[in-house]
Amino acid sequence: MRLVAEQLTVNFGGLLAIADVDIDIGPGEIVGLIGANGAGKSTLVNVLSGFQKTRTGSVKLGDSVLLGLSPDRIARAGVVRTFQSVRLFSGISVRDNIAAAAAVLGSGSESVDTLLELLDLADRPDSDAGSLPYAHQRRLAIARALALKPKFLLLDEPAAGMSPDEIEDLDRTLVELRDRTGMGLLLIEHNINLVMSICERLVVLDGGRVIARGDPDAIKSNTAVKNAYLGTEGGGH
Amino acid sequence: MRAAIPTLVILVVMILAVSLLGVFGSPLLLRVVIGAMINLVVVIGLSIFIGNSGILSFGHASFAAIGAYSAAWFTLPITMKKIFLPSLPAFVLSTQVGLAGGAAIGAVTAAITAAVIGVVIVRLSGIAASIATLAWLAIVHSVFSNAEALTKGTSSLVGLPIETNLFVATFAAILALVVAFLFRFSRYGLMLQASREDEAAALASGIPVRQLRLVAFVISAAVVAIAGVLKGHFLGILAVGQFYLEFTFLSLAMLVLGGMRSLSGAVVGTFAVAGIAEILRILSSGFEIFGLEVVAMPGLREIGLAIMMLLILLVRPMGITNGRELTLPWKRKTANELPITNDRTG
Numbered sequence: 001m002r003l004v005a006e007q008l009t010v011n012f013g014g015l016l017a018i019a020d021v022d023i024d025i026g027p028g029e030i031v032g033l034i035g036a037n038g039a040g041k042s043t044l045v046n047v048l049s050g051f052q053k054t055r056t057g058s059v060k061l062g063d064s065v066l067l068g069l070s071p072d073r074i075a076r077a078g079v080v081r082t083f084q085s086v087r088l089f090s091g092i093s094v095r096d097n098i099a100a101a102a103a104v105l106g107s108g109s110e111s112v113d114t115l116l117e118l119l120d121l122a123d124r125p126d127s128d129a130g131s132l133p134y135a136h137q138r139r140l141a142i143a144r145a146l147a148l149k150p151k152f153l154l155l156d157e158p159a160a161g162m163s164p165d166e167i168e169d170l171d172r173t174l175v176e177l178r179d180r181t182g183m184g185l186l187l188i189e190h191n192i193n194l195v196m197s198i199c200e201r202l203v204v205l206d207g208g209r210v211i212a213r214g215d216p217d218a219i220k221s222n223t224a225v226k227n228a229y230l231g232t233e234g235g236g237h
Numbered sequence: 238m239r240a241a242i243p244t245l246v247i248l249v250v251m252i253l254a255v256s257l258l259g260v261f262g263s264p265l266l267l268r269v270v271i272g273a274m275i276n277l278v279v280v281i282g283l284s285i286f287i288g289n290s291g292i293l294s295f296g297h298a299s300f301a302a303i304g305a306y307s308a309a310w311f312t313l314p315i316t317m318k319k320i321f322l323p324s325l326p327a328f329v330l331s332t333q334v335g336l337a338g339g340a341a342i343g344a345v346t347a348a349i350t351a352a353v354i355g356v357v358i359v360r361l362s363g364i365a366a367s368i369a370t371l372a373w374l375a376i377v378h379s380v381f382s383n384a385e386a387l388t389k390g391t392s393s394l395v396g397l398p399i400e401t402n403l404f405v406a407t408f409a410a411i412l413a414l415v416v417a418f419l420f421r422f423s424r425y426g427l428m429l430q431a432s433r434e435d436e437a438a439a440l441a442s443g444i445p446v447r448q449l450r451l452v453a454f455v456i457s458a459a460v461v462a463i464a465g466v467l468k469g470h471f472l473g474i475l476a477v478g479q480f481y482l483e484f485t486f487l488s489l490a491m492l493v494l495g496g497m498r499s500l501s502g503a504v505v506g507t508f509a510v511a512g513i514a515e516i517l518r519i520l521s522s523g524f525e526i527f528g529l530e531v532v533a534m535p536g537l538r539e540i541g542l543a544i545m546m547l548l549i550l551l552v553r554p555m556g557i558t559n560g561r562e563l564t565l566p567w568k569r570k571t572a573n574e575l576p577i578t579n580d581r582t583g
Binding site for chain 2: 049050051070071072073075076080081082083087088089090091092096097099100101103104105106144145147148
């Protein structure tokens with residue numbers, strides 16, 4: 001079952017956020033979505049996850065239509081996102097953050113414990129989520145998303161604010177997860193070096209349009225990408 | 238849920254202890270205790286919706302009114318009904334049920350009403366939802382004030398059998414507590430609390446936020462309705478004004494003061510406010526200390542309560558319980574409570 005979006009266009013009062021964007025992810029694939037700030041990456045994720053309505057284009061998971069469904073139904077259908085701004089359930093415990101999402105599927109506490117272990121959060125499951133250090137918060141957001149057993153996971157800048165070591169750990173975890181569950185991953189990043197190592201395919205957005213797509217080597221040597229993006233300090237901030 | 242059992246036990250013991258004050262106290266204290274138990278049912282009912290969803294409701298007094306009046310239509314002695322409310326439907330006029338039957342009728346009527354109006358309210362979030370609940374209260378108050386044939390309008394409906402005693406009120410409070418406890422610590426309660434913390438993240442986690450809010454709204458309306466029924470059958474008299482702004486703000490004050498995020502907060506807040514209000518009421522009628530006579534100070538109760546609330550909320554903005562559940566001291570978590578804030582938004 002593939003996640004296929006075609007001809008997506010979102011318009012904020014005359015300003016095109018994304019225009020005619022196609023994206024296609026297969027099971028077990030890790031696809032990187034890159035572009036500078038304001039290129040339309042988050043808008044695309046918002047459309048795929050149902051937070052942004054649009055009337056043009058289509059989003060399908062296998063044969064079922066996702067575009068037009070509410071965010072919670074899309075998440076239950078197996079397309080789960082995280083947020084750039086983390087958005088934990090701050091006032092409840094680390095364990096309950098995961099348990100609340102697991103409860104949607106009726107999963108028991110073993111699956112919560114497994115996720116706590118997997119994302120290295122088992123040392124203080126009873127702390128309020130909001131009291132965790134930043135990198136832990138990011139990992140908790142991923143654990144919470146995984147509790148829904150996603151077929152496709154859309155990660156919006158999961159490594160923002162992490163140290164290089166933490167990023168390496170995260171990359172390893174993501175690849176391991178993919179290998180184990182066979183889920184597809186869409187990794188949104190503006191730091192291009194980060195995605196080069198683990199993505200099989202990249203899609204590059206600029207000004208709301210796809211300017212290039214292909215494997216990391218092809219993207220590195222692509223002139224349009226160089227002009228739009230790589231030229232500007234590797235995109236890192 | 239099992240980990241929270243000590244909380245339930247502590248709260249039940251607390252309710253029983255207050256109830257004992259009524260057993261061994263003066264007739265006046267008995268009335269105060271019964272009144273506090275009825276308030277507790279209201280506040281626990283409120284907390285089922287407010288505590289879990291995080292949406293403040295100003296409209297629940299309407300469900301107390303709906304419960305109280307719909308029950309009274311059936312519990313009033315038949316002879317009295319024919320005199321006071323002659324235009325009730327014939328089958329109502331010819332039926333009389335006891336307090337338990339009345340409570341069931343009141344709870345079901347309020348629940349059905351809440352299910353209808355709730356569909357509108359749960360579509361809204363935050364302050365917009367709260368204002369919608371206030372508008373709903375105004376509608377119900379206005380309708381009940383003018384529905385002469387059903388409520389006697391602005392005059393009072395008298396003659397309700399006085400059946401709410403200490404046992405009944407305490408039983409109702411414990412029942413409400415158990416219902417609230419089961420909901421709060423169920424997976425539905427947890428999912429709704431997640432939406433209270435962050436609605437967008439809850440939706441992204443597949444949580445059907447609106448549906449869960451509606452469920453909580455209906456359950457809480459039914460519980461508050463039972464309190465309305467008890468109140469009518471405690472005083473023997475119903476007036477539409479009993480279920481309006483004073484009712485609303487007193488019950489909200491109890492909840493907020495105790496800590497609206499926890500069930501313990503509902504119990505602690507109700508008893509704290511009820512107790513202090515009673516002490517202030519006694520003091521306000523004047524007293525003598527070391528031979529000095531303090532004259533009566535009408536209004537001391539209201540002013541004193543307001544000042545106390547200001548002070549408590551200044552020191553503990555999350556309420557007396559700080560939004561936590563009471564639990565056994567050795568079970569209290571040792572994890573650090575100091576939040577390291579990382580507000581990186583993008």
